[in-house]
Amino acid sequence: MALEHAILVSLLEKPGSGYELARRFDRSIGYFWTATHQQIYRVLKRMENDGWVAAREVAQQGRPDKREYSVADLGHAALSSWLHEPIEPETVRHDLAVKIRGAAFDDPAGLVREVERHRQAHADRLAHYLAGEGRDFPPQSPAEAPSSPAEAPSSPAEAPSSPVGEGSSPPPSGASPDAERELQHVVLRGGIAYERMMIAWLDDVLATLHRF
Amino acid sequence: MALEHAILVSLLEKPGSGYELARRFDRSIGYFWTATHQQIYRVLKRMENDGWVAAREVAQQGRPDKREYSVADLGHAALSSWLHEPIEPETVRHDLAVKIRGAAFDDPAGLVREVERHRQAHADRLAHYLAGEGRDFPPQSPAEAPSSPAEAPSSPAEAPSSPVGEGSSPPPSGASPDAERELQHVVLRGGIAYERMMIAWLDDVLATLHRF
DNA sequence: ATCGGCATGTAAACGGTTACATGATTTA
DNA sequence: TAAATCATGTAACCGTTTACATGCCGAT
Numbered sequence: 001m002a003l004e005h006a007i008l009v010s011l012l013e014k015p016g017s018g019y020e021l022a023r024r025f026d027r028s029i030g031y032f033w034t035a036t037h038q039q040i041y042r043v044l045k046r047m048e049n050d051g052w053v054a055a056r057e058v059a060q061q062g063r064p065d066k067r068e069y070s071v072a073d074l075g076h077a078a079l080s081s082w083l084h085e086p087i088e089p090e091t092v093r094h095d096l097a098v099k100i101r102g103a104a105f106d107d108p109a110g111l112v113r114e115v116e117r118h119r120q121a122h123a124d125r126l127a128h129y130l131a132g133e134g135r136d137f138p139p140q141s142p143a144e145a146p147s148s149p150a151e152a153p154s155s156p157a158e159a160p161s162s163p164v165g166e167g168s169s170p171p172p173s174g175a176s177p178d179a180e181r182e183l184q185h186v187v188l189r190g191g192i193a194y195e196r197m198m199i200a201w202l203d204d205v206l207a208t209l210h211r212f
Numbered sequence: 213m214a215l216e217h218a219i220l221v222s223l224l225e226k227p228g229s230g231y232e233l234a235r236r237f238d239r240s241i242g243y244f245w246t247a248t249h250q251q252i253y254r255v256l257k258r259m260e261n262d263g264w265v266a267a268r269e270v271a272q273q274g275r276p277d278k279r280e281y282s283v284a285d286l287g288h289a290a291l292s293s294w295l296h297e298p299i300e301p302e303t304v305r306h307d308l309a310v311k312i313r314g315a316a317f318d319d320p321a322g323l324v325r326e327v328e329r330h331r332q333a334h335a336d337r338l339a340h341y342l343a344g345e346g347r348d349f350p351p352q353s354p355a356e357a358p359s360s361p362a363e364a365p366s367s368p369a370e371a372p373s374s375p376v377g378e379g380s381s382p383p384p385s386g387a388s389p390d391a392e393r394e395l396q397h398v399v400l401r402g403g404i405a406y407e408r409m410m411i412a413w414l415d416d417v418l419a420t421l422h423r424f
Numbered sequence: 425a426t427c428g429g430c431a432t433g434t435a436a437a438c439g440g441t442t443a444c445a446t447g448a449t450t451t452a
Numbered sequence: 453t454a455a456a457t458c459a460t461g462t463a464a465c466c467g468t469t470t471a472c473a474t475g476c477c478g479a480t
Binding site: 234272277278 | 429430431432
């Protein structure tokens, strides 16, 4: 399990309420880790009990009060020790691959629309990522090209919203805002590479299905 | 949930016992869907109660008896209706991405070994897939190249073991052994593309980490 | 004689999903 | 006035993971 750790990272990047975290899990962090608000409130409460995070009541005008969480020393230490223990290279769950293999026993051509839907969803996410990359990581001087040609978008692109927030406690070693940005960028590049690969593969799948 | 459906597909490809299924979920099917034996036994029992699969006691010499399951008409129908309903484009969980972003707050260089471990695991899987592709889908006449240059392997490669098994009931429409092979191949190509992408991205990550 | 593979299970704990619930405020 | 957003929760259910358990057979 790593929801706690994903929350810690997000709160280190920028403190926020449970509600705000829930929305981040629809955006930036949410691209590689999902969680519903119910889950987040429950885990957040446990983390507070364990002293990993501390809450601060914040009054707002025109809005309900919120409890803004930030990472406490114990939480920072917990993250650190998680970072230092090895994790298993992930275990994937690809429903679509099961469907594709299953289609051999039931009208392959019937799957075309479904695969096209998925292809569209991945093209949308790619456009979304590229927009975020262009916004948050504009191409610098020489030597660094952000990414290559893209897909035609379709959904409204929205920002990954990753302002350089301030960690609550002093980090053990080399934690510069510089590293934070660079590492966020390399993760985003991973998302971009993933979507590109998926689109190319789904085209391959469509070509294969069209042969039946 | 799609474990039931993954089991149906696997049993359509070839009938087998719970134990055999559990091992298949370490290989072929397991590359895009994991399940432990306990899970499989429980689901299998439920599927039997629902009339989706039928068991047959098979005596073996030198081994305990096994209950060999095959797909019943109701199971085939259940798979068919699942294939026809749309599913959500998957929700990913990338622990490693969380770690990478978290590393900004705790020694980025300390993550190098972990990322290298993951890179190795993906290189191994790629070698494994490519070996399986070479074995089960040998390059045909013209026009079809299986894949491009690869990685240096390291772990012992093992077969995806996908013999063309016989479905128990007559399929609704175009289910040829031909389609079965082709669709298995396109799924395998997806695995290969995924591993290649991951290796390239992890190299990018390593290069980024080395800057700190 | 012990270890690894075959074969099948039970039980408990945990994590994630879905549904339901409340109440204020701003925007269309 | 109705809908969307902010903000926080409870309850029930279901799927997954981990630990424990049993027993036979063949090979070292």
